[in-house]
Amino acid sequence: MRTKFLILGAGPAGLSFSNRLFQNGERDFIVLEAEAQAGGLCRSVDVDGYALDIGGGHILDVRRTEVVKFLFQFMSRDEWNYFVRDTTIHINGKYVSHPFEANIWQFNTQDQAEYLASIARAGCVTGKPKPEKFTEWITWKLGERIAQEYMLPYNKKMFGSELDNLGTYWLEKLPDVSFEDTLRSCLEHRAYAKQPGHSEFYYPVEHGYGELWLRMAGALDGRIAYGQKVNSIDFDSHIVRTEEGREFSGEVIINTIPYAEFRELQGMPESLRQKTRSLKHTSVQVKYSPQKMDTSAQWIYYPDPGLSYHRIFVRHNVLLGSKGIWYETNSDRIGPPDGNFAYINEYAYPLNTIGKPEIMRSLLEWMAEHNVFGLGRWGEHQHYNSDTTVELALKLADKLL
Ligand SMILES: Cc1cc2nc3c(=O)[nH]c(=O)nc-3n(C[C@H](O)[C@H](O)[C@H](O)COP(=O)(O)OP(=O)(O)OC[C@H]3O[C@@H](n4cnc5c(N)ncnc54)[C@H](O)[C@@H]3O)c2cc1C
Known part of the structure; x- marks a missing residue:
C-alpha cells in the first residue's frame, strides 16, 4: 500500500501531524500504530473506577496558546479543569515545596x-x-x-x-x-518568584489525559492501522515492514517511533546506523494504589534511595472526585507484582547522553535528505512534553503540506 504520507506511530506527534493534514484537506495518508489504541505515552485506562494515565501522570501546560487552541477543538475548554501547580519534594522526612x-x-x-x-x-x-x-x-x-x-x-x-x-x-x-x-x-520566608514549568495546567474533568488523543484518532476517519508493529524501513525504496510481514510505503515518511524498534535500517550508511543504535532510553513502571494521601499536592518527588519509586502522582487531587494514587518507578527498580494494576512503559525517557546532539543532528539531516522526517519524543529523541510535540508536529505538517 502506497500513500503520499506514511506516519509511523499514533502518539501525540503522529496524531497532531495527521490531524493537521486532515484539516487541510489531505486524505492521502495512513498512520501505523503497534498498539490497539492511539495516544502513546499519553494513554489512559480505567482502574478502580477512574482513569489512570499509563505513561505516568500527564497534564497539559497552559503556556503554548496555539497548541491549546488546537487541542481544544477535540476536547472543548469546559471539559478541562484548570490548576495552579502545587507539588512537593519529600526530603529528610519532610515535604518541601517544589x-x-x-x-x-x-x-x-x-x-x-x-x-x-x-x-x-x-x-x-x-x-x-x-x-x-x-x-x-x-x-x-x-x-x-x-x-x-x-x-x-x-x-x-x-x-x-x-x-x-x-x-x-x-x-x-x-x-x-x-x-x-x-x-x-x-x-x-517566601518562595522566590522563579516558577518551574507546568506552573499552570489543565487536566480533563471526567477523563484521563488519554481521552484527548482518542478523540484526535477518531477524527481521522479510519486512517490509523492498529496492531501494525513496524520493524524495518528501507530509505531507498521507502518501504516499511511490520512484524507480521505487511508492507507500506509513502512518498514522505514521518517517524515518531523509537529507532530501537527498527531491526533493519536499510540504505543507511553503516557509521550512521551504529550511532543510531547507540541511542539510549529508560523504562518506567506506573503502579496504582487505592490509598488516599493527606496532601494538596498534585504530585510528589521522592529522592530517598531507600524507596523504589521516584514520583507519586496523586490522582484524587487532579482527577477531582476520584480516589487513589500511582507510583512511577524506573523499571530497573521495581519489585514483584502485588495484585495492584501496573504497567511498564518500555520507552519512557530518551536519554540525553553526552554525544546525542551530534548523533541526532546527523541522523535527522540524513533522513530528511531521503524524505523521512523524525518527529516527537522518539523521532527526535528529546524529552519533549506533549505540548511541545504537538507544536512541532503542526509546524512540520505546515511545512510539508
Ligand atoms: C512519566 C512521564 C510523564 C510525562 N508527563 C507529561 C506531562 O505531564 N505533560 C506533558 O505534556 N507531557 C508529559 N510527558 C511527555 C509525553 O508523554 C510525550 O511528550 C508525548 O507522549 C510524546 O508523543 P510522541 O507521539 O512523540 O511519543 P509517544 O507518546 O511515545 O508515541 C509513540 C507512538 O508510537 C507507537 N509505536 C512505538 N513503536 C512502534 C512500532 N514499532 N510500530 C508502530 N508504532 C509504534 C507507540 O505505541 C505510540 O503510540 C511525560 C512522559 C513521561 C514518560
Whole structure:
C-alpha cells in the first residue's frame, strides 16, 4: 500500500501531524500504530473506577496558546479543569515545596544556613567553568548539599546506571539557583518568584489525559492501522515492514517511533546506523494504589534511595472526585507484582547522553535528505512534553503540506 504520507506511530506527534493534514484537506495518508489504541505515552485506562494515565501522570501546560487552541477543538475548554501547580519534594522526612532551591526557607534555621553556605560555594556562583557531565553540573549549579541530598539521588533513581553518561545541554528545564534570591527568600520566608514549568495546567474533568488523543484518532476517519508493529524501513525504496510481514510505503515518511524498534535500517550508511543504535532510553513502571494521601499536592518527588519509586502522582487531587494514587518507578527498580494494576512503559525517557546532539543532528539531516522526517519524543529523541510535540508536529505538517 502506497500513500503520499506514511506516519509511523499514533502518539501525540503522529496524531497532531495527521490531524493537521486532515484539516487541510489531505486524505492521502495512513498512520501505523503497534498498539490497539492511539495516544502513546499519553494513554489512559480505567482502574478502580477512574482513569489512570499509563505513561505516568500527564497534564497539559497552559503556556503554548496555539497548541491549546488546537487541542481544544477535540476536547472543548469546559471539559478541562484548570490548576495552579502545587507539588512537593519529600526530603529528610519532610515535604518541601517544589522547586527546592526557591523553598529552602521552609527548613529550620540551621538547615537554611547550611544550604545557603553550600550555594555560596557552588561553581556557578564562584565563577568556575561549566562542566560537561550532568553529575558534575548538578553540584556546580546547585551546590554540594542540594546535589547530595536531592538532585543526585533523585536523578540516579530516574536514570540508573546511565546517569554518569548524561550531558548538560538539555538543562534549560531546570530552574537556575541564585544565592541572592535564595537568601532573600529565607529572610522573607517566601518562595522566590522563579516558577518551574507546568506552573499552570489543565487536566480533563471526567477523563484521563488519554481521552484527548482518542478523540484526535477518531477524527481521522479510519486512517490509523492498529496492531501494525513496524520493524524495518528501507530509505531507498521507502518501504516499511511490520512484524507480521505487511508492507507500506509513502512518498514522505514521518517517524515518531523509537529507532530501537527498527531491526533493519536499510540504505543507511553503516557509521550512521551504529550511532543510531547507540541511542539510549529508560523504562518506567506506573503502579496504582487505592490509598488516599493527606496532601494538596498534585504530585510528589521522592529522592530517598531507600524507596523504589521516584514520583507519586496523586490522582484524587487532579482527577477531582476520584480516589487513589500511582507510583512511577524506573523499571530497573521495581519489585514483584502485588495484585495492584501496573504497567511498564518500555520507552519512557530518551536519554540525553553526552554525544546525542551530534548523533541526532546527523541522523535527522540524513533522513530528511531521503524524505523521512523524525518527529516527537522518539523521532527526535528529546524529552519533549506533549505540548511541545504537538507544536512541532503542526509546524512540520505546515511545512510539508
Ligand atoms: C512519566 C512521564 C510523564 C510525562 N508527563 C507529561 C506531562 O505531564 N505533560 C506533558 O505534556 N507531557 C508529559 N510527558 C511527555 C509525553 O508523554 C510525550 O511528550 C508525548 O507522549 C510524546 O508523543 P510522541 O507521539 O512523540 O511519543 P509517544 O507518546 O511515545 O508515541 C509513540 C507512538 O508510537 C507507537 N509505536 C512505538 N513503536 C512502534 C512500532 N514499532 N510500530 C508502530 N508504532 C509504534 C507507540 O505505541 C505510540 O503510540 C511525560 C512522559 C513521561 C514518560
